[in-house]
Amino acid sequence: MRRTAVKLSDGRELIYFDEEGAARRSAHDRRGLAPGETRQGTMRHDPLTNQWVTVAGHRQSRIHLPVAALCPLCPSSEEHLSEIPESEYQVAVFENRFPSFLVAEAGADLVGEPHWNAEVPAHGRCEVVAYTADHDGSVASLDPGRMRLVMSAWIDRVRELSTLPGIRYVFVFENRGAEVGVTLHHPHGQIYAYPFVPDAVVENLRTAKSYRARSGGSLLDAVVDRECEDGRRVIVVNEYWVAFVPFAARWPYEVQIHPIAHRISLDELTDSEQASFAELFPRLVRALDSLFDSPFPYMAGWTQAPTQGSTEELADSRLFLRLISNRRAADKLKYLASSESLMGAYVNDISPETAAEQIRRAWGETT
């Protein structure tokens, strides 16, 4: 793998990840963007939930579902200068031009009880991971070599972003499909380096701590063991990974992918684990696409250990991918309405065993 870091004309960083033997990456960004136009939002503390909410008004103007000729993730050409100056590329990562979080003003200390109406700069970093130069591709069309290259980019970014001052959590994720609100169809994922530990992780760690106090063991280890033993919701299991629909799935289609060995972050994955995932994940997405014979909308993201986590938090952390979809039938979407959005009480219209059976069958028919 070869890594080439360059700067875009406004100073944002762009990193190419290429297999050995690829062309050298030396093209310049000819757009002449003004430096420093990228704006930082703010974060506000919500006293009712003790959470930070980010306000990023500058994101309202971002481009919405452009055709390939205007796509910022396609390679640049004489006719169209994109975010990626090269005329072709394999995997490219760059700082988001419309970020929710930005390293600009120094981050505030978010630990401890905030004062009323606490508002601080939205310190952090948002990156875009372009998976391929092919505008019409998707994870489903990535060969294992390319998927592996994407994973190399993830691991590189997790390592680097974890060392930035004030970063508490690195979240690697992908939104796929207009149904979940993507604004760019070009196949890509994103990385958010948050200045706080996000609420879902705080909640998992709280539950894991309580479990450890009762049983002495790791909650996530136990969940993986139980799902493997039970087997009814397992889609596929091999030497390195298990994919299952969780027992208490909140979404009509929800899949968790866990390494069999206990890993706490992406950069702990061995070569064999990476190679195995690089085969497994694109095939799973092809299986999901076959469920309704159309690109399956999803949100997928890695849960891993907080950066700067305490010894206890690190012990209770365990890496896994969670993929959720709001599709509940060929022509129907699941909406999170008042019960879910206001009360946090989820109602799922599809039983997890039914969803697992459908996906398992699709997996078997997919290569």
Added chain:
Amino acid sequence: MRRTAVKLSDGRELIYFDEEGAARRSAHDRRGLAPGETRQGTMRHDPLTNQWVTVAGHRQSRIHLPVAALCPLCPSSEEHLSEIPESEYQVAVFENRFPSFLVAEAGADLVGEPHWNAEVPAHGRCEVVAYTADHDGSVASLDPGRMRLVMSAWIDRVRELSTLPGIRYVFVFENRGAEVGVTLHHPHGQIYAYPFVPDAVVENLRTAKSYRARSGGSLLDAVVDRECEDGRRVIVVNEYWVAFVPFAARWPYEVQIHPIAHRISLDELTDSEQASFAELFPRLVRALDSLFDSPFPYMAGWTQAPTQGSTEELADSRLFLRLISNRRAADKLKYLASSESLMGAYVNDISPETAAEQIRRAWGETT
């Protein structure tokens, strides 16, 4: 107000709420529905979050956006027999035919640490509140008298449902607009009697408890006081109610409506408070409708005290309405994508002060 309780042909309860002088409600349900066809779902415990998730597979087949001639909430006629046997009505409440929760098998004890793969009957009750016989109406078109009648229905139901065995929380809410997933356009709200305290309330009570330990006071009292003092996000305040956009709003448009006096549940509202809200709320919805000159999609629901709450929980509870919308521009919706849906980290594209200014101006131009 006159209350008339009847049974539908399958045994479900229907209650008419009428102003004095309305016709007597004696029509029979002539559909001959088989008793007991209403099915109960199950609830599963999620070990990662310590929450209950409801699985209600029977809801997949519910009717989707029917025209008025097929609408189950329109009055019955010779051509169309609906859920409401009368040929006209004012406000009607009935048990949902496709409920997420049902009183059938006895509820399980949900307190304490559940065992692995805990699955219990989804004990509870789901009711539909039809606001008017007018299929094309909405809260915006309700006169204060009718809104008051809706409130009487809410209070009646909160009182009765709170006494059902095994009910821990009564949630009164409305989903409005296809944008938030409503399956019936006829103006109506819903009531869920949950067998657990929903997660959002658990979280608020946890935060309130911590606040009380530090300051000795009520967190929600303090929030209302601070928002009134600050004033920048207040839309309207009168003797009985204040409506504001919260400081750390998660949604592009989000309004909280709090009684000025400390109330912990809907049935504590005085006549004057009810009369004032009955004027305020329809006008607020008219103002929201005027923002983009189209019916404003929203989810609105009352936070109140848990039934069977501890002394401490009751002390930390306070009644308020929270209204959130996923509209962020005339032609754009806010989607909760991976950051929100997987991590619980919200990014809001509109500053709360901007939203408040827009709504305040619209309120001023609305009668």
